Amino acid sequence: MGQHDTTANLAGSQQFLTFSLSGEMFGVGILTVKEIIEYGSVTEIPMVPAFICGVINLRGAVVPVIDLAARFGNTPTIPSRRTCIIILEIRHEDSCQTLGVLVDSVSAVLDIPSSEIEPPPAFGARIRADFIVGMGKVDGHFVILLDIERVLSVDEIATLASLGEHDNIDTTSVSTL
Template sequence: MAAGTHHAAGQYLTFTLAQELFAVDIHAVREIIEYGRLTSVPMMPPSILGVINLRGAVVPVIDLGLRFGGKATAIGPRTCIVILEIASGGNLQIIGMVVDAVNEVLELNGDQIEPPPSFGNRIRADFIRGMGKLGDRLVVLLDVGRVLSDDEIALLEQASTHQEQEPAQALAT
């Protein structure tokens, strides 16, 4: 999809975060996993919780609640990690985001999607692709490519590389 396209009809994975409904384009979703133990990485921003080992790959995990300037996501029985593929600078970055609960996959057509509001939202407007209309409810459609800055993606890549090298160094000693 072209940058700046707000009326992007398609399928979206919806999830709850701090009692609000959000969605991401289903094409960005790689998988959904149960919340598990994270390995913390020193000197990361608070919104980057750490990394997980996903079938041999080191995947950084962010807390969207903290990333959006709110409270940390409370871990509960339905808390899970949504694994996303984000295109960044010609590379594909795999990240996990902690959410309260995953709800469903929705099909939204163009007339159900409005451009992002220019005011009154607690999330920066550049994080938002649009607002989906579901009857009397709205769902915030996130632009996953913009939820993290280029600097944060570089930090995540460093964290992943650092964690991948540590076990090899431990075996060498």
């Protein structure tokens, strides 16, 4: 089964953390979510892709923060009172990377049965089809279920991993939440 098999991932019922971003509802598998924190001061890092906001100090660890709206090619998020950072744990082969994603607001944790999950649309979505694992139907509305490992692809994870390894990042200047 070397191929990416989304149907195997959708067997039974799954829990998703849902959030709002640029007026649309998205969901990520709850198993990747470590915690949700209020938006705080993010220290900008020069010469990184535009969708990387910077880093935060999370209990002494340097955690890169991704602006999902910018990652999807939309205008960058303008932080508001409800803006949150979802702390995710992304696994790749035998390594694990902790990172944050900036979202407009967090909604709820939902159980979505596999019978209520449609395959991703072949066209018409505002984001790349390979970023979408499925479309969950909840109360007559669709929630775009993200394949977060693809959204933050191996190349981006490598870039993010190198951020945490640079000795020239002064973690004392990164604001504490």
